[in-house]
């Protein structure tokens with residue numbers, strides 16, 4: 001049994017679905033269902049006896065302590081977070097509450113639980129904290145990609161809150177001996193990505209005939225990784241990562257935002273041509289830049305490749321095509337998210 005937090009969100013749901021497709025081991029899935037939590041993502045495993053969904057917060061010490069006591073998971077994987085940089089700029093409070101206080105309470109509950117277990121259980125237990133490359137700050141154009149020993153220089157309230165959570169995880173290992181692992185991954189894309197983030201937003205706006213907003217000059221660089229490759233990296237780290245270590249995860253796919261958006265428009269032009277054969281590119285609009293916008297992220301994934309023999313399966317070309325195909329085949333999913341009806345998924349499902 002493993003306990004996953006945030007498993008109704010984008011990466012957490014992909015992780016849960018892949019895990020249950022690959023393993024017999026059951027999952028307890030703890031998610032408070034913020035706007036980003038969508039039970040429709042879990043529809044295919046909703047009646048699977050190996051999947052137990054619990055609605056609740058990582059910041060609820062008593063709830064987490066009770067789940068640990070009753071299910072005795074061999075690992076806790078923490079995906080739960082507020083994850084959108086723009087939202088953190090408009091309202092940082094939730095980011096501190098969830099990412100910092102929530103992670104702290106989760107660590108405390110695990111510390112209390114492990115104190116009551118025997119040494120064999122404690123030694124095999126793992127807490128895996130899912131974090132981001134944004135904690136390292138922004139790279140200059142010719143600078144080397146982020147390695148694990150890069151100093152933390154977070155620039156947004158989101159990345160600062162993730163950095164704080166990483167530091168707490170580290171401290172609980174050094175002070176209390178908690179068996180922790182941390183992953184710092186670059187930008188993910190793929191199925192079930194909430195359409196407030198660049199790639200699903202571009203697909204949705206293009207298909208809806210709306211403007212495709214590009215912040216500033218569009219020359220910011222992100223290092224894109226297909227979400228299922230991130231999930232496979234997390235499984236590798238859980239299985240074989242060295243306790244106390246951090247692992248950077250990335251696909252060596254550095255691209256400017258403009259080139260990502262152009263690629264998306266070209267794939268849509270091919271797969272869903274506009275009636276007048278115009279290009280979706282005509283909807284691209286340069287808009288005001290994000291305050292404090294990080295210019296470039298890039299991950300040096302040499303450590304996880306060398307030590308854990310992990311490699312991504314998708315290139316950007318294969319992964320982005322699969323992603324567009326998924327969104328075209330699942331327009332009802334985006335419609336339910338953008339209309340808000342995804343929040344009544346259980347009622348709709350069982351009415």
Ligand code: NAD
Nearest residue numbers: 006008009010011032033034036037057058080081083188
């Ligand atoms: P998401 O916003 O899509 O999902 C977050 C999930 O956490 C939601 O289901 C939400 O309901 C849940 N949640 C929020 N607060 C909670 C709480 N207090 N208790 C329990 N559940 C709570 O995020 P995502 O993109 O899937 O990211 C998952 C994790 O991966 C985050 O920690 C994020 O920082 C990290 N990460 C994301 C990316 C990316 O590109 N999306 C890249 C690297 C790392």
Ligand code: DAU
Nearest residue numbers: 083084085132133134186187196197198213214215220257
């Ligand atoms: O690097 C990992 C991080 O990637 C994760 O930790 C975050 O949770 C995740 O949201 C993502 O952060 P970004 O800020 O890089 O992702 P976002 O999709 O919001 O933006 C990607 C780039 O595109 C960024 O440079 C801002 C730009 N952008 C974004 C949106 C939503 C636009 O130009 N226009 C847009 O409308």
